[in-house]
């Protein structure tokens with residue numbers, strides 16, 4: 659398990675990461691979500707020891723993390739890290755050797771990974787000659803070259819088409835299935851919803867929400883949709899009911915008291931032509947907007 663404990667990082671006057679805490683359990687896929695500048699990359703860099711820590715700490719398996727622990731982590735940095743002008747196989751072998759594999763072990767592992775990503779016949783090609791999606795596949799191969807104990811991936815899904823997203827997700831799941839904790843950042847809420855056991859939502863350097871997608875959805879605003887045969891504009895006249903939107907016979911409402919549902923329904927029935935009154939389950943995007951505003 660990786661634990662991030664009240665981590666702090668400042669850049670001059672800016673506190674980019676402001677006492678962030680969360681944990682990534684063994685075999686747990688954790689999505690790190692937040693708008694531009696929320697502090698995701700900075701946190702990941704501190705986990706990996708690329709940036710110094712100004713407060714708090716990182717624990718790995720219950721002890722303060724060491725450089726040796728970090729060498730066993732697979733990391734995909736925001737700036738990527740491979741050389742555009744060098745053949746991909748050579749780079750993977752080099753990285754594997756740096757991380758302690760033998761020459762033949764590194765070659766074998768690189769070959770297996772490139773084949774896994776359908777890039778076996780491109781092994782002599784320079785990184786820059788590959789499509790963006792294929793470059794991303796090679797970047798992930800580089801992160802997992804030496805059988806990592808933990809994966810820290812900065813936007814691994816950005817720029818991938820849906821098929822490549824599924825393929826990348828399968829690779830990450832192979833790791834979580836083996837008990838490896840995986841932390842990745844993403845702007846794609848639908849993806850995070852689909853893939854993650856846990857979400858950590860950052861805003862302005864702080865954790866503003868944390869939990870499973872279902873738990874976070876429950877934190878979103880509970881709304882009701884009323885559909886009537888005639889115009890539903892009359893809802894605006896009801897005291898204590900927040901009207902989010904009215905479009906012809908359809909109104910979207912936020913009700914603060916359970917009794918408000920009865921009140922709305924009674925009034926709608928009195929007026930006649932009620933078609934529907936239903937609770938609208940918040941989406942993850944609704945919750946995200948709510949917790950980051």
Ligand SMILES: Nc1ncnc2c1ncn2[C@@H]1O[C@H](COP(=O)(O)OP(=O)(O)OP(=O)(O)O)[C@@H](O)[C@H]1O
Nearest residue numbers: 669672674675692693694695696697698699700701
């Ligand atoms: N090297 C740096 N020097 C000065 N400020 C920095 C530096 N790195 C990050 N920051 C600032 O720290 C804050 C957090 O940035 P960070 O890159 O961690 O956010 P992020 O959540 O990864 O955003 P994005 O989704 O855009 O990548 C921002 O205000 C950013 O401008």
